[in-house]
Amino acid sequence: MADTLGVAIIGCGGMGRTHARLLAPQEDVHLRALVDVRLEAARALQEEVKAEYTTEDLERVLSDAGVDAVLICTHHHLHRPMCVAAAQAKKNIFVEKPLALTVEDCQAIRDAVNGAGVKLMVGFQARYSPFLLKLKEVIGAPLVIISQLIDPRWDDASWANDPIEGGGNVLSQGCHCFDATCFLAGSEPVSIYAQGGNFTHPNIPQITDSVACVIRFANGAVASVTIGDFGKPALMGKAAYQLFAGDRTGTLWNYYEREPQIKFWGVQPEAFTMDDLPETLRHAHGAHGYTQQMRAMVDWFAYDVDPVNAAKVDDGVRATQLGVLAIEAIRTGQAQPL
């Protein structure tokens, strides 16, 4: 690598813009290229972050020796072909969640990445949230976890509800909750049982929008995980994680609202709030880990600093696998082994 990490952002929509804005001020990052089939989206972002060039042509970027790493921020059906092409071009990869929508696609990405010997990080930024890290630090190995990621009903017309591009709530967004639950458990899931189905989008019968799951982990811990877009949780907010270790418990709630909070029982101090964050992280991107995740990616790709908390390719495969197997458990009525 030269003095700076040459980066290309692929897909200049919501997440592409978020990552570009976090990377632009970093002195050891050079925003080399912005790629989008809507060139106007790439150009608008270029105005803001001063990337070197914009293009609609992914091949141009993959054959550009000035690009060390690509950030793949497109819809889900493009993750496999783009990750595989990037791996073959020997670029390190950051890919937004989910790694892909099927286990087969995830495994193809894993094979390409391992075969090419490149690095891949998945956009599960909650692993860098000071709130999840505090829960994990204080509770240690939980015996029981209760997790939720629940939204008001998503628009039928949203791309995330498209069965091919998005996959529906459980696969599209639920992967965050599956991954965070495994991260907090600190153990590998060995089986998943679920009930649920298509509760709120009867006109898109291919998608699963609501699940209540039970996961068992290798260390004997269990998790109850509820995911879907069946209404706004009035008290706990969209995302909440409760960890129980017998003599101590911790509840994180209102995670996505303005004031995420943790309340502990059995340990002091009892509370953890935004006020406990370093001032530099006392904002939404710091509270949710986006800022720290980008820094860890640069440190890994540029200086080979192992990002111990990051979601790597196996974590991406596992999160998709849990969603796919939850849907299979609903279909068969049987718990599914991993």
Ligand SMILES: NC(=O)c1ccc[n+]([C@@H]2O[C@H](COP(=O)([O-])OP(=O)(O)OC[C@H]3O[C@@H](n4cnc5c(N)ncnc54)[C@H](O)[C@@H]3O)[C@@H](O)[C@H]2O)c1
């Ligand atoms: N980590 C998170 O918290 C989080 C939040 C939202 C979205 N996401 C993920 O980020 C990814 C992108 O979601 P989004 O909300 O930014 O979508 P978006 O629709 O806002 O942006 C996608 C962009 O990709 C572009 N695009 C489409 N085809 C392309 C191609 N062949 N080559 C280059 N660009 C192409 C589109 O024109 C668009 O600008 C998804 O994987 C999504 O699940 C993650």
